[in-house]
Amino acid sequence: MELEKEDALSEWYHKVLKEAKIVDSRYPIKGTLVYRKWGVFVIRSIQRELEKMLETAGHEPTFFPVMIPENILGKETKHIAGFEDEVFWITHAGKNKLDVKLALRPTSETPMYEMFSLWIRSYNDLPFKIHQSCAVYRYETKHTRPLIRGREFLWNEGHSAHTDYGDAEKNISEIKEIYKKLINELLCLPFIIDKRPEWDKFPGAEYTLAFDTIMPDGKVLQIATAHHLGENFSKVFDIKYEDETGKQKFVHQTSYGPSFGRLLAAAILIHGDEKGLVLPPKIAPVQVVIVPIVFKGKTDEIYDYANKIKEKLDALGIRNIIDSRELHAGEKYYHWEMKGVPVRFEAGPRDLKAGKVFVARRDTGEKFALDYDEINNKIFELFKNIEDNLRDTAQEKFEKKFFKAENFNEIDEFTGKGIIESGWCGEKSCADEIEKHSDMIAVEEGKDAACPVCGGFGYRIRVAKTY
Amino acid sequence: MELEKEDALSEWYHKVLKEAKIVDSRYPIKGTLVYRKWGVFVIRSIQRELEKMLETAGHEPTFFPVMIPENILGKETKHIAGFEDEVFWITHAGKNKLDVKLALRPTSETPMYEMFSLWIRSYNDLPFKIHQSCAVYRYETKHTRPLIRGREFLWNEGHSAHTDYGDAEKNISEIKEIYKKLINELLCLPFIIDKRPEWDKFPGAEYTLAFDTIMPDGKVLQIATAHHLGENFSKVFDIKYEDETGKQKFVHQTSYGPSFGRLLAAAILIHGDEKGLVLPPKIAPVQVVIVPIVFKGKTDEIYDYANKIKEKLDALGIRNIIDSRELHAGEKYYHWEMKGVPVRFEAGPRDLKAGKVFVARRDTGEKFALDYDEINNKIFELFKNIEDNLRDTAQEKFEKKFFKAENFNEIDEFTGKGIIESGWCGEKSCADEIEKHSDMIAVEEGKDAACPVCGGFGYRIRVAKTY
Numbered sequence A, B: 001m002e003l004e005k006e007d008a009l010s011e012w013y014h015k016v017l018k019e020a021k022i023v024d025s026r027y028p029i030k031g032t033l034v035y036r037k038w039g040v041f042v043i044r045s046i047q048r049e050l051e052k053m054l055e056t057a058g059h060e061p062t063f064f065p066v067m068i069p070e071n072i073l074g075k076e077t078k079h080i081a082g083f084e085d086e087v088f089w090i091t092h093a094g095k096n097k098l099d100v101k102l103a104l105r106p107t108s109e110t111p112m113y114e115m116f117s118l119w120i121r122s123y124n125d126l127p128f129k130i131h132q133s134c135a136v137y138r139y140e141t142k143h144t145r146p147l148i149r150g151r152e153f154l155w156n157e158g159h160s161a162h163t164d165y166g167d168a169e170k171n172i173s174e175i176k177e178i179y180k181k182l183i184n185e186l187l188c189l190p191f192i193i194d195k196r197p198e199w200d201k202f203p204g205a206e207y208t209l210a211f212d213t214i215m216p217d218g219k220v221l222q223i224a225t226a227h228h229l230g231e232n233f234s235k236v237f238d239i240k241y242e243d244e245t246g247k248q249k250f251v252h253q254t255s256y257g258p259s260f261g262r263l264l265a266a267a268i269l270i271h272g273d274e275k276g277l278v279l280p281p282k283i284a285p286v287q288v289v290i291v292p293i294v295f296k297g298k299t300d301e302i303y304d305y306a307n308k309i310k311e312k313l314d315a316l317g318i319r320n321i322i323d324s325r326e327l328h329a330g331e332k333y334y335h336w337e338m339k340g341v342p343v344r345f346e347a348g349p350r351d352l353k354a355g356k357v358f359v360a361r362r363d364t365g366e367k368f369a370l371d372y373d374e375i376n377n378k379i380f381e382l383f384k385n386i387e388d389n390l391r392d393t394a395q396e397k398f399e400k401k402f403f404k405a406e407n408f409n410e411i412d413e414f415t416g417k418g419i420i421e422s423g424w425c426g427e428k429s430c431a432d433e434i435e436k437h438s439d440m441i442a443v444e445e446g447k448d449a450a451c452p453v454c455g456g457f458g459y460r461i462r463v464a465k466t467y
Helices: A006-019 A037-056 A077-086 A109-119 A165-186 A232-237 A260-271 A299-315 A329-338 A349-354 A372-399 A408-414 A428-437 B006-019 B037-056 B077-086 B109-119 B165-186 B232-237 B260-271 B299-315 B329-338 B349-354 B372-399 B408-414 B428-437
Strands: A067-069 A088-093 A096-104 A128-137 A152-162 A192-195 A207-214 A220-230 A240-242 A248-250 A252-258 A288-292 A320-322 A343-347 A356-361 A367-371 A402-404 A419-424 A439-450 A457-464 B067-069 B088-093 B096-104 B128-137 B152-162 B192-195 B207-214 B220-230 B240-242 B248-250 B252-258 B288-292 B320-322 B343-347 B356-361 B367-371 B402-404 B419-424 B439-450 B457-464
Touching (some): A109 A152, A109 A232, A152 A165, A165 A220, A192 A439, A207 A439, A220 A232, A220 A260, A288 A329, A299 A343, A299 A349, A329 A343, A343 A372, A349 A356, A367 A372, A402 A408, A408 A419, A408 A428, B006 B260, B037 B152, B037 B165, B037 B260, B109 B128, B109 B152, B152 B260, B165 B207, B165 B252, B192 B439, B220 B232, B232 B252, B252 B260, B260 B372, B299 B349, B299 B372, B343 B349, B356 B372, B367 B372, B402 B408, B408 B419, B408 B428, B428 B439, B428 B457
Parallel strands (some): A288 A320, A288 A343, A402 A419, B288 B320, B419 B439
Antiparallel strands (some): A067 A096, A088 B088, A128 A152, A192 A207, A220 A252, A343 A356, A419 A457, B067 B096, B128 B152, B192 B207, B207 B220, B240 B248, B356 B367, B419 B457, B439 B457
C-alpha cells in the first residue's frame, strides 16, 4: 500500500483503528468515538507521562465541571465570539427549563478563571499553575475524522497566572520543554513550533504558538498549542494580586494544551507501515509478546520456558504477554505486528536447548537470537534503539517535507507536500491572496523572503495545507 | 469537637474539604465541585487501584461519549422512566437546534449496549466485560452535599454480557471480591452488602445489591452498587450471540459501579478526627512528611540528613516530601496532621547524632525513635500497622451501630443511630408503613423476625436513615 497517497492512507488509517481496536467510530453521534482497549491504553500512557512532567514542574492537577453557565462563558467578548458557533447548550434538566443555559466546555479558561479570582490574593500565590486531563466539546461543522477532528475530544489543558508578562513567557518556555519531551522523546514524533498569524490566534490571546507536525500525505496537523493571554482574561474575571508594596495588580496568564487524540493519530500515521501500527515502546500497551513455538510432546517444556521469560520481563516492569492461543505462529505474528507491539520473542525447542530467545523487531523487521541470560541487560537498550530509529526515521522524512517558494507557481507546486517557507509584506490584503493558495501557519520576524503578491519584505511565513 | 453529632460533623466536614484542598464547592452551578490537588490525588489512587484489579480480571477499559441520543436513552422503558426526571438535555449547538436531543449520561447502560449489539456475535465473545472511569450527570433535586450527592459525580462503571443468568451471577461474585478489596483493604472501610427491595432497585434491573457503610452520624451511605440485568436490556438492544449449536440467544447482563466521591467522603468522615483528615497510607498523596528540626548553625547538616532520609524513601517508592518552609515546627505538624499524612519523620540535631529519626503516627498519635538504618525494614510494616488499626477501629465502631427492632418504638429509637434489623411479612402496604419510620435498605430470605405492622413472618429486613 502506498501510504503517502491520501486515499490509501485514509483507508489504511480506518482499517488500523478498527482492527487494532483503537476506536470505534460507529457511535450514533457524528464526530464522537468509543475508545476501545488499545486506544485507552495508549492514551493513558501519554496522559500519565504528561501529568507526571507537569506535576514535577509544579502544575497542580484539578478536575473542573464540564458545564459552564452562559454568563461566565460570555465574560470575555473575543473569547465567546470565537467559540459561540461551536458550543453545545444544555437548556433543560428533567422536565424543567433551566434559568441559565449551560455550555459543555469547549475549553476551560472561563470556568477556571472564575475560580482563580477566589484563589489568588497575593504575590505569594504566584506563579499559580493548574492542569486537567478531560474531554472538551466543539460542534464542528467541518468534515470530522477519528482522533483528528471530532465534537468530543480528549486533551490536557494547563492554565497559569503570573505577576507579569515576562514571568508568563517563562512558563511558555517551560511548557515548550515539556511538550518537546512528550512529542519528540516519548512519541518519537518530529514537530515545529509555529507562531500563528494574528487572525488565527486563540480567541482572547495575545499570541498563539502551535506545535505542528507533518503527516505522510503532506498535510500539517496541529497537535498542541500554547497561548499568552496577557491581562485579557484577568481584567474581565477580576484576578488581582497584592504585590510586595501592597498594590493591587492584574495577573498575566497563559493557557496550553495538547490533544491526546491528535498525538495518537500522528503516532499511528507517522510510524505505521503496511503491516499496521508501529508503537514506540514507552506507549505500547504490550511491549513484548512472547510466542511459544510448540511441537508435539514439547508443549509443557516450552510453556515453562515462556513463563520463565515472562517472569524476567515482569520483574523488570515490562508489559508483556504470552500468546497461548491455539493458532499458527504466523497468525500470531501477523496479529501482534498489526497491533504495533515493538518486540516479539519466539521461544521454541531449539531456543530452549540453546538457552536463547529469538527476537523480532517490529520497526525494522530485524531478527536475531538473544541469550536468555542477557535479556535483563539488553532489553532496555533494544527499546532505546527502537525509539531512536523511529525518531530518526520520522525526523528524516519530516525534514524532506520543507520547501521554499518565491511565487504562487512554487506555492501551488508544493502545497500539500509539506511546509512551504515564503515571505509576506505585512498587508492583510496580500495575506488574503496568499491564503487563497495555502494556509498561513506561521508568521515570524525576518525580511529574507518577498511577498508573493506585491514583492514587499516584512515577515517570514510558513504556509501549508492543514488538517 | 463531638463528631458523632450531625451538625458538628457537617461543619467539620466542610472545613476539612476546604483546608485540605480536597474540593471547592463555590463553583457557580449547584451540586458541582472543583476538585483540587489533594482530592485529585486521592481519587486518582482509588481509581488506579480499582482499574488495575478490574483489568487483571479481564475487564477491558473504554471511554464512551458523554452524550446519549434521546432515542437510545429511551429504548428500555423502565430505565428511562427511572431517569427521565434527572437528565440534563442538550437541545442546541452553536446557533442550531438539534434534530435529536442529547442527554448527558446519567449512567451508560444504553450507549454501551447500543455498541454491544455490534461487538458481540458468538459465544466466543463471552463473557464480555468493559469498564470506564468517568463523570455522570443527574439533576438532583434533593439537598446536595459535596462528594456525597451532586449533579456531576465521578465513578467507575462496569458492564458485562454473558451466555446465561448463572454466568452473569458469577461476575457479580467477582465484582463483590474486587469491591471488597477496594473498600475494605485499600480504604480500610467497613461495609455490608444489602439487597435492595424491589421498589428501590436500579431501573431495568432484576435485582440490585448495594455496598453500604455507616457514617459517624449513624446514617447509611451507599458507596457502590451491582445489578443483575437479566435479559432486560439485551432484548431491547438486540444483543444476541450464536451458541455452540448455532442457535441465536440473548445475552444476560450485569452492571456495577462505585462512586469515587462517596468512597472519598466515607474515608474522610469515618477515619477523620478532631485534627482533620486521617488517610490510609495507600491512598495518601504524601505518605511520609519529613520535618527538619533546625537550630542555628546546624541548618546544612540537618538538611543533608533530611535529604538522605528522602533518598531512602524515594528508592522505596514512598511518596514523601521535606517541609522546608520557614515556619515553626508546630505549624508544620498542625498542617500535615490536618492533611491526613500517615507518618511524620522529625529530624533534628539529636536524631542525627544518634542515627535515628523521630516518628509520629497520625492515626494513634504514637511517637517513637527509629534507627536510620532500620527505615527500609520498618516502614512498610508501619504502614501495615496503620492500615490494620484504621480498619479495625472503623470495623469496631461499625459493628456497634447494628440494632434489632421488633416494633415501631424500637425502630424509632434506633433510627439515625445505624442499621436496624427487623422483619417484614412481604405485603407492600406494610412496607409503606415501615418506610414512614425509616428507609428499608435490605430485604433477605428469612423468617426469624416479625413484621412490625402486622406481626407476619416472611423476610428479614434492614432499615436505616440514609444519605
